[in-house]
Amino acid sequence: MSHAGSESEDGMLSNNQTESPLGEEGNYGGSANGGVALKKGPWTSAEDAVLIEYVKKHGEGNWNAVQKHSGLFRCGKSCRLRWANHLRPNLKKGAFTQEEEQLIIQLHATMGNKWAQMAAHLPGRTDNEIKNYWNTRIKRRQRAGLPLYPPEVSLQAMQESQRCLNIDRIESEHKSQHDTLLSKNYGIPNIMFDNLKASQSILPYVPELRDITASSMLMKGVSSSQYGSFMSPIMHRQKRLREETTLLSSFSGGMKNEFHLFDQFQDVNKAAQSFELPFPFDPDSTTKNPEFFGENQGSHTLANGNFSASKPTAEAVKLELPSLQYSETDLGGRGPSCSPSPLIESVDTFIQSPPTGTVESVCPSPRNSGLLDAFTS
DNA sequence: AATTCTAGCAACCGCACGTAC
DNA sequence: TGTACGTGCGGTTGCTAGAAT
CATH class of the missing domain: 1.10.10.60 (Homeodomain-like)
Structure with missing residues (x-):
């Protein structure tokens, strides 16, 4: 083209x-x-x-x-x-080489939509090129029903993110102790510490979530809306029919693993426990506890099913990195040097915007009878 | 052959940051 | 301290060639 x-x-x-x-x-x-x-x-x-x-x-x-x-x-x-x-x-023209593609995937898994930073790792390539490539790739893989990242990249990114978060945590704990010594609460409202403790107890950071494999988290971005956009209604009907055949056949083989995460939500309370959320789980808590779920403000779930890591919302960052304190200005535009991986953020977004309504309607699984209907209708 | 649709690309837009004044 | 300006970044849009029907 x-x-x-x-x-x-x-x-x-x-x-x-x-x-x-x-x-x-x-x-x-x-x-x-x-x-x-x-x-x-x-x-x-x-x-x-x-x-x-x-x-x-x-x-x-x-x-x-x-x-x-x-x-x-x-x-x-x-x-x-x-x-x-x-x-x-020194601009490199033409299609990306396999090595470059591999590198882009790995970079995106760890740094998210940081196109300029990614471009720095690819001499002769521009952020715009990489962005375009990625957006095209998303569409392609989404349509084919493939996960955004290969499993090995997923794992690598998870490990990298965890390492990164651990470093941040250690640094901030160290800083916190240092600050405490320095200030002994001098001028620091207790509520800040209370909030900090509260957020830490409410939510573990994602790698600590039980029973969630990296690959399951990575599948298609783990967006609750993912399955809604999975078969875009905009898609040409004939093409859709063509691809449904492929998809359904691939589902028959891969569904068990692919829906691992959503299987957890067969029982909503179990799901809540799984995420260490307060339970019994109230599907309406998004409205009742906006401070907890962040009211989905500035959700990074893009129409294309990707998650933007470029502008993490205040809530998202607070939830992800409870041991770090961010000022509002810190949260705008440029994040911390060690920005959360989009994989982490995927789960975070899921937690912040938990599915409402029936489990079946938002969490299709092989055991949910409505699944095939949803895909074929 | 005509029409429709998609992929790929270039460019624009809005926002945020850094700096000078 | 506030404002203007220059710059960079990420998201989005519009256009066109080529594929599919």
Whole structure:
């Protein structure tokens, strides 16, 4: 499949970008900059040439000055993006190699949607490329009913996450003792410690969860909504029918393992115990105990079934890393250096947004009679 | 041959951070 | 301390070629 939009590679111009190479007649949907309407849309080869020339002369950075000095009718962000993703030297073009794909999978399992960080591990590749690759991969695997990560990667990531969390915990405990010595509660409200203790007793961090294998947690992201989107209604009906055949046959062989996690929820109270939640389990606790379940705010469950690790919610982070204290600013945008793996977060999201309604309706299992109906209807 | 649908890609948008003033 | 600006990042959207029907 070839690229779309930009014709900068072969010099051809798309419909709305004729004649004027610098875009005088292009798409000016952008905001005005000093009265000059900025061009949007695909770059032309002429624009590329101008940008390359500019960077040669002035170097990278100060992108907003590009328009002033070069006459390009592009905003700084657009210039930066074009340079970073297409024009800068040493960019590797073409499909990812097997090694690169393997590396991306491993990196994603440990760091989540940190595309820029991942790109740093893949010389010549851009964050955008990796992001696109991953999103495509998700769709593909979702449709095929395959887990997002191979089992070996799952385990590795789990171990890595646990190691990471343990280090954090040790560090924070050490820091906590240090702080206690220093402060002896000087100025620190007791409620902070109470909350800390409460959160620690309520929820163990995920690797301590009993009876949950790494592979079962990893299966398709362990999203309660996963099975709802498993067979997207948007999917073309004919294609859906085609793939259902494949899926059902693969289910017959793999379902036992695949639904290991959900088997735990045959008995809801047992499930609650399994997660060490208060029980008898009240399916309505999401509304009754919003402070516990986080009200699903800012859920990282994406439409594509993936979990965004980029912006863990305050609750999510608090629940995952009860021994760490985060300020609100810490929780915005850039997380801690050792960000929780998406695998961990998957379970976390599940815990925060427990299934409501009947077990059968949200946790299909081979023993739930409605399963096949759900897939075939 | 025409139409529909999907995959892949490029680019945009909004948000957050860092820094200078 | 507050604000503006530049930059980086992640999510999303729109477009097109090619495959499927």
